[in-house]
Every structure is written in structure tokens, then in C-alpha cells.
Amino acid sequence: MTASFKKILITGGAGFIGSNFVRYILRQPAEKGRRPSVINLDKLTYSGNPENLRDAERDPRYKFVKGDICDKRLVAKLIKGCDAVINFAAESHVDRSIKYPDEFLKTNVFGTQVLLDCARTHKIKRFIQISTDEVYGSIEKGTFNENSTVAPNSPYAASKAAADLLARSYFITYGLPVIITRSSNNFGPYQYPEKIMPLFITNALYDRKLPVYADGKNVREWIYVLDNCEAINYVLRHGKNGEVYNIGSGNEMKNIDLTLKILDILGKERSLIEFVKDRPGHDKRYALDNRKIIRLGWKRKYRFEDALKATVLWYKENVKWWKRLKERKEEKFW
Numbered sequence: 095m096t097a098s099f100k101k102i103l104i105t106g107g108a109g110f111i112g113s114n115f116v117r118y119i120l121r122q123p124a125e126k127g128r129r130p131s132v133i134n135l136d137k138l139t140y141s142g143n144p145e146n147l148r149d150a151e152r153d154p155r156y157k158f159v160k161g162d163i164c165d166k167r168l169v170a171k172l173i174k175g176c177d178a179v180i181n182f183a184a185e186s187h188v189d190r191s192i193k194y195p196d197e198f199l200k201t202n203v204f205g206t207q208v209l210l211d212c213a214r215t216h217k218i219k220r221f222i223q224i225s226t227d228e229v230y231g232s233i234e235k236g237t238f239n240e241n242s243t244v245a246p247n248s249p250y251a252a253s254k255a256a257a258d259l260l261a262r263s264y265f266i267t268y269g270l271p272v273i274i275t276r277s278s279n280n281f282g283p284y285q286y287p288e289k290i291m292p293l294f295i296t297n298a299l300y301d302r303k304l305p306v307y308a309d310g311k312n313v314r315e316w317i318y319v320l321d322n323c324e325a326i327n328y329v330l331r332h333g334k335n336g337e338v339y340n341i342g343s344g345n346e347m348k349n350i351d352l353t354l355k356i357l358d359i360l361g362k363e364r365s366l367i368e369f370v371k372d373r374p375g376h377d378k379r380y381a382l383d384n385r386k387i388i389r390l391g392w393k394r395k396y397r398f399e400d401a402l403k404a405t406v407l408w409y410k411e412n413v414k415w416w417k418r419l420k421e422r423k424e425e426k427f428w
């Protein structure tokens with residue numbers, strides 16, 4: 095069955111994945127003569143940036159609201175007339191969660207509960223909770239499937255796992271049509287330059303050191319952000335209520351190999367690499383079994399090497415976008 099929606103409440107749409115998703119969904123062709131409108135509710139924390147969606151502001155189907163997902167009155171007001179909610183809003187940086195876990199619990203757990211509750215009251219037709227592979231913890235060999243044990247290792251991952259469990263409970267207890275997506279590491283344009291990929295690209299462009307944790311042998315699975323956007327839209331329209339869908343690419347890479355690729359694309363020296371003290375509780379390897387979403391009908395479109403080159407080029411050509419963020423006077427987590 096294919097579902098279509100007339101008005102979607104998207105939270106955290108001014109961040110990295112959310113802004114790519116808002117742009118993506120506004121560009122989708124009409125279905126049954128209908129193209130959905132979007133409300134983007136975002137608190138504009140350090141990682142939320144209205145610049146990410148300047149182009150969308152001209153679209154009459156797009157509305158931005160600055161606000162907090164923990165604000166129940168505001169959420170209840172905005173959700174009226176919406177038939178779907180997609181919750182991207184989160185505190186998302188593991189290193190920050192190690193130093194300041196409180197904010198992670200507030201937004202990622204309590205904020206999600208507020209959204210779920212308002213969605214229940216307003217009889218939302220579909221609620222997509224955007225989660226992460228990090229809820230499964232680390233795996234030496236093999237892959238995690240959707241039935242694997244949830245065993246988060248950082249306060250960030252624990253807060254996301256708690257939100258997943260709450261979402262599940264709203265499906266079981268109240269019959270709220272919830273679907274959870276758990277994707278691997280995303281990369282692409284508009285990612286805040288504290289995360290490894292934009293951090294390393296922008297540092298290399300400045301000829302600054304690239305701080306690689308420990309021996310650089312930690313493995314991550316990389317998915318291009320537009321592949322994830324397509325997968326989320328696919329699940330929104332075709333997914334089954336109450337289910338979890340892993341969104342992986344199968345493209346595993348050691349952090350050091352990723353670093354070398356970035357340096358090679360930019361023609362920079364390997365001497366820029368600096369091995370630094372490991373992050374506490376650093377997960378060794380993430381890897382997802384993505385057969386369930388493939389069976390549903392989604393297929394990855396982008397080749398890793400091409401998407402990586404396009405991403406590096408985007409940061410090279412959009413210095414104005416990240417320079418200001420990098421030079422902000424605030425506590426740095428890189």
C-alpha cells in the first residue's frame with residue numbers, strides 16, 4: 095500500500111539530514127495530483143542553520159517555525175492539520191554527549207515523547223522516528239539486524255535508544271502508526287563541521303591537522319545523505335507501522351582509510367594526519383544488515399566514491415557556509 099500525505103511536520107529540519115530531506119521532499123513530483131506542504135520546527139541550536147534552506151524559503155509549501163520540540167503547546171498547535179510527523183530533531187554529537195548528557199535526554203527523549211503524545215491526540219497517520227545504528231552498540235563481526243539487542247555505549251546512543259523504545263510503546267499501547275529508521279553514518283552537504291567528514295575536509299582545506307582517534311582503525315558504514323532521504327521517504331510511503339528499518343549502504347571503512355581518501359581527493363599531504371587520544375567508550379565497528387528495507391523496495395542510488403568526491407567538492411566550493419561556523423567563539427568539540 096502506498097500512502098500519500100498533504101502536510102508533514104518535520105522537526106530538526108534546519109540541521110544536516112533534516113535540511114537535505116526538506117529540500118528533497120519539496121522537489122518530489124506530485125502524487126495523485128498532490129504535493130505535500132512542510133512545516134519545519136527547529137530550535138536552531140548550534141547545529142541548526144537557516145542558511146541550509148534559504149532556497150526553500152521561496153516555496154509557498156514551506157514554512158519555518160523556530161521552536162522547541164519539548165514545548166507541548168507549540169507542538170500541539172503546529173501538528174493540527176498535519177497527517178505525518180518526521181522527527182529529525184536531536185542533539186546529535188557523541189563527543190558533546192560525553193560532556194553534557196542532560197541536553198541529550200531533554201531533546202532526544204522528552205522531546206520525542208512530547209511529539210508522540212501530540213501525534214496521538216491529533217490522530218497523525220504516520221510518525222517516523224529518525225534513529226541511528228548507534229543504538230545497537232559495537233559489533234566485531236557480522237551485522238546488526240532490526241531484531242538485534244539494543245546496547246548503546248554513549249549517552250547520545252542511549253538517549254536515541256530510549257526514544258526508540260518510547261516510540262515502540264506508543265505503537266503497542268495506543269496504536270500510534272510509528273515507524274523507526276536506523277541509518278548508518280551519513281555524509282553530504284550542510285553537515286556541521288564538528289563531525290568527522292566535514293571536519294577533516296575543512297581542516298585539510300586550511301592545512302590544519304586532521305585529528306584521528308586512537309589508531310584510526312574504528313570502522314563506520316557510510317551512506318550518502320540523499321540515499322538516506324530517499325529511504326526515509328520510501329518508508330514514509332510504503333513502510334509497515336510498528337516496524338524498524340535499518341538504512342545501511344554496506345560501505346564499511348576504517349576512519350584512517352576515509353582520512354587518506356579525503357587527503358588524496360584534495361591533493362594534500364599525509365603529514366596533516368595527527369593521531370589523538372581515543373574517545374571514551376568509542377565503538378569499534380558499526381555494520382547494518384539492510385535486507386529488510388531492500389525487500390520493501392528501496393535501493394541505494396549513489397556510488398560511495400562519486401558521492402565522496404561530490405561532497406569534498408561541495409565543501410571546497412562553499413567556504414562561506416562553513417567558515418563562519420568554524421570560527422564561532424564557542425566551546426569546540428573537535
Ligand SMILES: NC(=O)c1ccc[n+]([C@@H]2O[C@H](COP(=O)([O-])OP(=O)(O)OC[C@H]3O[C@@H](n4cnc5c(N)ncnc54)[C@H](O)[C@@H]3O)[C@@H](O)[C@H]2O)c1
Nearest residue numbers: 106108109110111137138139141142162163183184226280
Ligand atoms: N548524522 C548522522 O550520521 C546520523 C546517522 C544516523 C541517525 N542520525 C539522526 O538523524 C537526525 C538528524 O541528525 P543530523 O546529523 O542532521 O543532526 P544535526 O545536529 O545536524 O541537526 C539536528 C537539528 O535538530 C535541531 N534541534 C535540536 N534540538 C531541538 C529541539 N529541542 N527542538 C527543535 N529542534 C531541535 C537543531 O537545531 C538542528 O537543526 C538525528 O535524530 C540523529 O540522531 C544522524
